[in-house]
Amino acid sequence: MDRNKLMTLAELKIKSVEYRKKILYYIKKANAGHMGGSLSCVDILNVLYNSVLHVSPDIIENPDRDRYVQSKGHSVEALYVVLADRGFFPESELEKLCRYDSHFVGHPTRKVNGIEHNTGALGHGLSVSVGIALAAKMDQRVYKVYTLLGDGEMTEGSNWEAALSASHYKLDNLIAIVDYNQLQITGLTREVCNTDPLEDKFEAFGWHVEYINGHDLEEMNLAFHAIPLSKEKPTCFIAHTVKGKGISFMENDIRWHHGVPDDASYQQAMEELEKELKLLITQN
Amino acid sequence: MNRQSDTDITMGKTNLKVFSKTLQALAEKDKDVIALTSDSRGSGKLVPFSEKFPDQLVEIGIAEQNLVGVSAGLASCGKKVFAVSPACFLTTCALEQIKNDVAYADNPVKLIGISAGVSYGALGSTHHSLHDFAALRAVHNMTIVAPADNFESQKSIELASEYNHPVYIRFGKKPMPLLHHQNMEFTFGKSIKLKDGNDLAIIATGECIYPAYEASLILEREKGIKMRVISMHTIKPLDQEMIFASARECSGILTIEEHSVYGGLGEACASMLLENGLYIPFKIMGIPDEYTITGSQTEIFNHYGISPDGITQEALKLLKIK
Numbered sequence: 001m002d003r004n005k006l007m008t009l010a011e012l013k014i015k016s017v018e019y020r021k022k023i024l025y026y027i028k029k030a031n032a033g034h035m036g037g038s039l040s041c042v043d044i045l046n047v048l049y050n051s052v053l054h055v056s057p058d059i060i061e062n063p064d065r066d067r068y069v070q071s072k073g074h075s076v077e078a079l080y081v082v083l084a085d086r087g088f089f090p091e092s093e094l095e096k097l098c099r100y101d102s103h104f105v106g107h108p109t110r111k112v113n114g115i116e117h118n119t120g121a122l123g124h125g126l127s128v129s130v131g132i133a134l135a136a137k138m139d140q141r142v143y144k145v146y147t148l149l150g151d152g153e154m155t156e157g158s159n160w161e162a163a164l165s166a167s168h169y170k171l172d173n174l175i176a177i178v179d180y181n182q183l184q185i186t187g188l189t190r191e192v193c194n195t196d197p198l199e200d201k202f203e204a205f206g207w208h209v210e211y212i213n214g215h216d217l218e219e220m221n222l223a224f225h226a227i228p229l230s231k232e233k234p235t236c237f238i239a240h241t242v243k244g245k246g247i248s249f250m251e252n253d254i255r256w257h258h259g260v261p262d263d264a265s266y267q268q269a270m271e272e273l274e275k276e277l278k279l280l281i282t283q284n
Numbered sequence: 285m286n287r288q289s290d291t292d293i294t295m296g297k298t299n300l301k302v303f304s305k306t307l308q309a310l311a312e313k314d315k316d317v318i319a320l321t322s323d324s325r326g327s328g329k330l331v332p333f334s335e336k337f338p339d340q341l342v343e344i345g346i347a348e349q350n351l352v353g354v355s356a357g358l359a360s361c362g363k364k365v366f367a368v369s370p371a372c373f374l375t376t377c378a379l380e381q382i383k384n385d386v387a388y389a390d391n392p393v394k395l396i397g398i399s400a401g402v403s404y405g406a407l408g409s410t411h412h413s414l415h416d417f418a419a420l421r422a423v424h425n426m427t428i429v430a431p432a433d434n435f436e437s438q439k440s441i442e443l444a445s446e447y448n449h450p451v452y453i454r455f456g457k458k459p460m461p462l463l464h465h466q467n468m469e470f471t472f473g474k475s476i477k478l479k480d481g482n483d484l485a486i487i488a489t490g491e492c493i494y495p496a497y498e499a500s501l502i503l504e505r506e507k508g509i510k511m512r513v514i515s516m517h518t519i520k521p522l523d524q525e526m527i528f529a530s531a532r533e534c535s536g537i538l539t540i541e542e543h544s545v546y547g548g549l550g551e552a553c554a555s556m557l558l559e560n561g562l563y564i565p566f567k568i569m570g571i572p573d574e575y576t577i578t579g580s581q582t583e584i585f586n587h588y589g590i591s592p593d594g595i596t597q598e599a600l601k602l603l604k605i606k
Contacts, residue, residue, distance in 0.1 A: 135357065
């Protein structure tokens with residue numbers, strides 16, 4: 001991550017707003033996508049890809065690279081814009097998002113450079129990440145595996161099968177980050193099928209658990225660099241986030257789970273982000 | 285073709301034992317050969333493997349979805365992963381992981397369905413896998429193999445170990461006769477002609493081959509009917525060349541499988557023939573779409589006519605010979 005050790009907090013903050021603008025732009029352009037979830041997890045991805053993960057286009061085949069598996073695959077637009085920014089593919093490719101014969105489909109696939117695993121069906125990413133982390137232990141490699149889970153997907157039983165084996169095999173190179181925005185497509189996660197308290201559940205399954213603010217870039221940066229937090233235990237960060245974060249009328253509103261803004265909403269959202277960006281640049 | 289009479293057929297081991305022995309030989313040479321089990325090392329005959337190569341066996345516990353997901357992750361890091369679990373659970377419980385994490389993501393996991401078909405016999409339908417061909421045939425990027433004897437079992441495992449794409453191999457648990465000579469060529473998608481003849485072709489797979497072969501001997505001895513017997517060990521991709529040749533050269537085709545008559549080998553052959561304008565007398569033998577009778581594997585086979593006598597009767601019907 002040498003390139004980005006130099007990236008300042010102020011620069012990271014600017015990146016976050018730029019990413020939000022791009023998510024908005026490409027979803028509007030494709031007339032499809034998951035706005036709410038992408039906006040809630042994009043700060044996490046920003047910190048991971050610009051400050052934490054030992055991965056870049058030139059080492060994507062290197063067996064020692066860090067891995068990122070996005071279990072909540074529907075928020076792929078956040079991943080696409082971050083990967084494009086990191087040079088895994090030209091950003092112009094995103095003009096083809098969800099278009100006929102494009103590899104840029106509505107969920108991650110390995111056809112896209114930089115994506116480690118095909119996801120989209122929920123409850124899969126953690127098991128695959130356990131396998132990748134286990135391979136590191138077998139081969140005495142020091143890479144880490146980060147997987148992003150949606151809080152809505154924590155009702156999938158397969159996640160808990162994976163959580164058991166992660167602690168059973170003492171995978172302290174495995175980090176799960178729960179995008180805890182407390183909303184899913186139907187409504188409040190605790191009303192759809194309550195998975196709270198997630199902290200107690202992960203702890204009972206043998207994990208080290210920490211709460212973090214999934215929009216506080218500095219806090220996440222410090223937390224992710226402190227791993228492993230317990231020797232021989234996998235780490236779970238429950239990241240408090242806001243679905244639709246950064247665009248006022250989208251925040252905490254399930255209509256934006258996969259809603260696409262009309263022209264007026266798009267205009268308003270873009271203006272809000274432009275204003276935020278100008279402010280950050282001025283402060284910088 | 286490699287058999288002319290039944291006098292030289294001797295009984296071998298169970299295909300599962302051969303699987304285990306072959307895997308041990310591979311693991312000895314290559315530390316990247318890994319077996320994953322779902323509390324199934326005993327039924328998978330992998331206890332000796334686990335004792336000899338404790339670092340190459342990953343016990344997942346009774347969690348088939350996780351078994352397949354973890355296997356996909358390991359395979360993505362270059363491990364030669366054999367995910368070993370009863371066929372009935374592996375291909376239903378973990379079907380979504382097979383579809384997405386293995387096939388769609390093209391992780392070269394070797395899915396090993398043990399005690400397949402009705403091998404578990406009287407344990408009942410929960411433990412039968414009569415759907416696995418059908419389910420996996422519809423999954424893109426999946427090779428499906430049902431070895432008939434010890435030779436096919438060993439070759440399948442050796443081939444799978446070096447195969448860079450997903451493969452599903454299912455085994456029964458009964459000792460199998462040694463049908464083939466050891467020096468034959470074996471490739472996925474290329475069937476083996478066990479016996480030649482042009483009166484009727486039997487295309488069978490897995491543990492149904494032997495009763496089919498016995499039926500062919502009875503028919504030849506008693507009626508002078510010369511049957512062609514084909515071991516179609518690979519259900520997908522199907523050996524089109526052999527199926528077409530059989531349709532052109534024989535008076536009819538009888539398919540036999542330890543699977544539902546829906547969605548398996550028989551329907552795959554039928555659609556291939558029809559779509560290519562080859563219309564000949566055709567019959568699918570397998571387990572009918574009904575509440576499966578209770579019994580051992582042999583009793584279930586006999587009940588549904590997957591026996592030398594039952595196959596003989598079906599062959600005569602197809603040939604319109606009384």
